[in-house]
Amino acid sequence: MGYAETYAAWKADPDGWWLKQAAALDWSKAPTQGYDAATNTWFADAMGNTAWNCVDRHVAAGHGERVAIIHDSPVTGTKTKITYAELQDRVARMAGVLHAQGVLKGDRVVIYMPMVPEALVAMLACARIGAVHSVVFGGFAARELAVRIDDCKPRAVIAGSCGIEPGRVVHYKPLLDEAIVLAEHKPEACLILQREAGEADLVPGRDFDLADEMSRAVPADCVPVKGSDPAYILYTSGTTGQPKGVVRPMAGHMVALHWTMKNIYGVEAGDVYWAASDVGWVVGHSYICYAPLLAGCTTIVFEGKPVGTPDAGTFWRVISEHKVKSFFTAPTAFRAIKREDPKGEEAKKYYLSGLQALFFAGERADPDTVNWAGDVLGVPVIDHWWQTETGYAIAANPFGMDALPIKVGSPSVAMPGYDVRILSPEGEEMPAGELGAVAIKLPLPPGTLPTLWDADARFRKSYLDTFPGYYETGDAGLIDADGYLFIMARTDDVINVAGHRLSTGAMEEVLAGHPDVAECAVIGAADPLKGQLPVGFLCLSKGVNRPEEEIVAECVARVRHEIGPVAAFKSAVVVDRLPKTRSGKILRAIMARIADGQDYKMPATIDDPVILEEIGSALSRIGYPAAR
Numbered sequence: 001m002g003y004a005e006t007y008a009a010w011k012a013d014p015d016g017w018w019l020k021q022a023a024a025l026d027w028s029k030a031p032t033q034g035y036d037a038a039t040n041t042w043f044a045d046a047m048g049n050t051a052w053n054c055v056d057r058h059v060a061a062g063h064g065e066r067v068a069i070i071h072d073s074p075v076t077g078t079k080t081k082i083t084y085a086e087l088q089d090r091v092a093r094m095a096g097v098l099h100a101q102g103v104l105k106g107d108r109v110v111i112y113m114p115m116v117p118e119a120l121v122a123m124l125a126c127a128r129i130g131a132v133h134s135v136v137f138g139g140f141a142a143r144e145l146a147v148r149i150d151d152c153k154p155r156a157v158i159a160g161s162c163g164i165e166p167g168r169v170v171h172y173k174p175l176l177d178e179a180i181v182l183a184e185h186k187p188e189a190c191l192i193l194q195r196e197a198g199e200a201d202l203v204p205g206r207d208f209d210l211a212d213e214m215s216r217a218v219p220a221d222c223v224p225v226k227g228s229d230p231a232y233i234l235y236t237s238g239t240t241g242q243p244k245g246v247v248r249p250m251a252g253h254m255v256a257l258h259w260t261m262k263n264i265y266g267v268e269a270g271d272v273y274w275a276a277s278d279v280g281w282v283v284g285h286s287y288i289c290y291a292p293l294l295a296g297c298t299t300i301v302f303e304g305k306p307v308g309t310p311d312a313g314t315f316w317r318v319i320s321e322h323k324v325k326s327f328f329t330a331p332t333a334f335r336a337i338k339r340e341d342p343k344g345e346e347a348k349k350y351y352l353s354g355l356q357a358l359f360f361a362g363e364r365a366d367p368d369t370v371n372w373a374g375d376v377l378g379v380p381v382i383d384h385w386w387q388t389e390t391g392y393a394i395a396a397n398p399f400g401m402d403a404l405p406i407k408v409g410s411p412s413v414a415m416p417g418y419d420v421r422i423l424s425p426e427g428e429e430m431p432a433g434e435l436g437a438v439a440i441k442l443p444l445p446p447g448t449l450p451t452l453w454d455a456d457a458r459f460r461k462s463y464l465d466t467f468p469g470y471y472e473t474g475d476a477g478l479i480d481a482d483g484y485l486f487i488m489a490r491t492d493d494v495i496n497v498a499g500h501r502l503s504t505g506a507m508e509e510v511l512a513g514h515p516d517v518a519e520c521a522v523i524g525a526a527d528p529l530k531g532q533l534p535v536g537f538l539c540l541s542k543g544v545n546r547p548e549e550e551i552v553a554e555c556v557a558r559v560r561h562e563i564g565p566v567a568a569f570k571s572a573v574v575v576d577r578l579p580k581t582r583s584g585k586i587l588r589a590i591m592a593r594i595a596d597g598q599d600y601k602m603p604a605t606i607d608d609p610v611i612l613e614e615i616g617s618a619l620s621r622i623g624y625p626a627a628r
């Protein structure tokens with residue numbers, strides 16, 4: 001069946017269509033119903049286990065010797081392969097370690113780890129016993145970790161002693177210690193993976209050496225959980241400093257991800273699949289850990305960067321050496337490679353003909369990067385659009401089912417499960433080709449968020465209240481006459497830096513905490529490498545008379561310390577006042593247009609238009625608009 005027939009079949013009978021997809025997996029009790037309005041989840045009456053389906057199922061089918069994980073780590077100079085049988089043993093042992101620490105079904109476990117196979121083992125170990133993991137990206141600092149610990153209240157934490165960034169070791173354990181001091185909730189146990197590059201001191205009675213514990217663990221069996229039970233919580237940026245805890249229900253997650261592997265990515269059991277992201281992001285959850293393993297593929301855990309580890313040919317080496325068939329990353333990674341190797345000379349050194357397609361997501365795929373990648377690799381470059389909230393593609397080109405013509409600049413068409421509409425501010429549907437808010441008709445498909453952790457009212461307010469009957473994506477865009485979607489911008493104060501979703505509100509909260517800052521604003525300014533970079537505007541308290549550079553440097557250090565290096569907050573400027581509407585709303589979108597050198601329309605409600613000129617001259621002092 002092609003895309004049009006498949007989409008129509010789903011639309012005609014969503015419950016029946018998804019139940020058919022669910023039959024591809026193993027269940028302790030197979031689902032008999034599709035969408036369940038009471039829990040806002042799918043397959044709520046099913047019982048099953050994600051770790052069983054990712055690991056044990058393949059071993060039971062006689063594929064124990066197949067490689068499940070390849071850890072390729074240029075930063076440590078090591079490469080390791082783990083078979084499905086070995087993975088089963090490790091997951092069962094780590095699950096046993098969690099049990100021994102009193103972690104039971106429904107308990108939360110925070111995972112704070114670099115790109116090592118143990119991160120996946122930890123996720124699967126939680127799934128095995130029905131515990132709910134929450135992975136925190138290593139680039140977040142102690143305060144962000146503390147906020148997440150307080151929100152999901154983990155019984156245990158599994159952490160690496162350190163991560164390795166090019167040129168420096170990031171010691172995770174002191175950050176974890178600081179987070180536990182900052183947090184009100186105190187986890188009972190911390191299981192630490194000691195790494196050679198930086199071993200950590202352990203707190204007696206609270207901290208345990210993970211390897212020691214695993215060597216003496218009693219392996220734990222898979223525990224069946226309900227279809228509607230949460231598989232994990234993943235925090236993502238909203239408009240405030242408090243991140244949103246996206247809840248992922250067990251059954252829908254498995255079914256939807258499993259479907260995508262064949263139909264979107266075009267891979268099957270035994271194929272090698274690589275998502276160059278990080279387990280701390282949704283791409284890492286779905287496409288480094290769960291989906292490739294559900295499909296019986298070999299997944300690559302890459303601990304390195306697209307450039308500098310050691311050079312701009314690293315990605316091509318990994319693709320050729322491990323025979324990668326399907327490759328997924330963010331466009332920013334390709335922009336980094338292109339900057340170092342504009343002619344793509346490095347790619348010529350490797351045998352890449354096993355690669356079938358390249359997939360981009362995480363940020364807008366700009367035509368220059370898409371075209372360059374296509375020229376260098378000679379494979380289709382497929383943009384697809386999704387969010388932490390959905391867990392997999394809302395719109396894509398279903399390459400594995402029926403490769404549709406590619407329109408550069410568009411993530412193509414809605415996937416089965418998603419009825420995407422473009423709405424006016426009043427909630428009216430916009431004609432083809434006209435810009436509006438991108439919304440999805442409810443109910444959302446399997447695997448998408450049913451709520452936010454411990455914040456159902458916030459869930460409704462953030463996603464459901466604006467357009468009754470629809471999920472509000474927070475993106476603006478259009479659908480053309482052929483049904484192709486174009487995603488143009490965010491409608492909120494979320495920015496996208498190197499494919500990482502960040503909250504300007506969170507940065508503003510940190511800046512506002514500086515004793516000399518009376519008021520502030522953060523915007524995302526266009527950046528040729530990272531897509532966007534944050535820029536801060538600081539209004540100082542009356543009487544402050546210190547050099548501007550000193551205050552700016554302190555603010556930069558503050559954001560790095562409190563949010564983390566991932567915020568990439570490096571520039572700020574002092575201004576006398578901020579442009580606002582008469583009702584007091586800061587005009588961030590216009591400030592961003594000024595930073596990007598774009599025209600803007602003077603809002604009728606602006607308090608004092610002269611302030612925009614002041615913003616322009618302040619920006620020019622720090623090099624904006626940048627020459628491109």
Ligand code: COA
Pocket residue numbers: 114137138139140163165166170276277278281283305306307329330332333336361362497498499500564565566567568
């Ligand atoms: N632990 C600790 N620190 C981390 C980290 C981690 N896991 N990941 C990143 N950081 C640090 C970096 O070292 C950097 O620190 P610096 O300011 O001291 O240089 C900072 O956070 C910003 O990181 P990043 O945004 O990744 O920038 P970069 O300059 O190191 O690399 C790219 C830029 C484009 C090469 C890189 O972002 C990349 O490969 N991105 C594409 C893939 C991806 O991960 N996308 C995510 C969603 S799909």
Ligand code: AMP
Pocket residue numbers: 236282360361362363364365383384385386387388389411473474475487489490496499500501
């Ligand atoms: P995240 O939740 O971190 O995956 O970020 C999701 C947001 O990233 C989306 O709401 C978009 O704003 C942006 N995004 C992700 N993929 C794309 C894409 N293919 N094209 C345009 N924007 C994208």
